[in-house]
Amino acid sequence: MTSEYNLLLADDHSVVRQGVSLILKYSLPNIKIVQTDTLNGILEKLRNEPFDLLILDINLPGGNNVSMIEKIKSIRPEIKILMFxxxxxxxxxxxxxxxxANGYLNKLGNEEEIVEAVGKVLKTGNYISENLKEKLINDLLNKNKSGNPLEKLSNRELEISRLLVSGYGNLEIANHLNIQMSTVSTYKGRIFEKLDVKNVVSLADLFKLYEESV
Structure with a gap:
């Protein structure tokens, strides 16, 4: 890359931001990196300055679901987003x-993967790992019959499942997501039915099997 690029790095852990910044500046010296640790911080910085790429942690204060993408794009439709x-x-x-989003990068990846992912999104506009490519091909060949039952859940159902597994009660979930308790109960019943579980303990066991981080 010969052009100069502006990157916005959003993660609520300072050590992660500093580490990623050092890796990228060493390998891609023609980039400027601005850091923030909340969704509100992202939106404020985007209103004041254009960025070529946003490296976005999923679990960020002020936003921890796919609705973050819409809020970000409403301010800067052209920005590229690499989930982290x-x-x-x-x-x-x-x-x-x-x-x-334009790509997804696992935090457990090595330095080379971080540099590759950022470089590819800046150059070509997208990035997916070799593991994800293989999964997509396998899903296509097997008519999307994945062995992971969590993929049966909608985005909202997955979000509520994670809160249940984390110990949130129905009222806490309703307040956290700004929805009615009856709506939470409806989602909870739907989740249990889709995953064929009877209680939150069984749900948690399922997450331990199929999701590395809850």
């Missing part, structure tokens, strides 16, 4: 890419 998370790629990557 330790959450299981098989479960989350396609959801965020379908919502408008």
């Amino acid at each position: 998370s330790a959450f299981e790629e098989d479960v989350y990557a396609i959801r965020y890419i379908n919502a408008g």
Whole structure:
């Protein structure tokens, strides 16, 4: 890359931001990196300055679901977004890419993968890992009959499932997501039915099997 690029790096852990910044500046010296740790910080910086790429942690204060993409794109429709998370790629990557992200990078990847992902999004506009490519091909060949039952859940159902597994009660979930308790109960029943579980303990066991980070 010969052009100069502006990157916005959003993660709520300072050590992660500093580490990623050092890796990228060493390998891609023609980039400027601005850091923030909340969704509101992202939106404020986007209103004041254009960026070529946003490296976005999924679990960010002020926003922890796919609706973040829409809010970001409403301010800077042209910005490229690379999701950055330790959450299981098989479960989350396609959801965020379908919502408008340009790629998904696992935090457990090595330095070379970080540099490759950022470089590819800046150059070509998209990035998916070799593991995800293989999964997409396998899903296509097997008519999308994946062995991961969590993929049966909608984005909202997955979000509520994660809160249930994390110990949230129905009222806490309703307040957290600004929805009615009856709506939470409806989603909870639907989740249990789709995954064929009877209680939150069984749901948590299922997440332990199919999701590395909850």
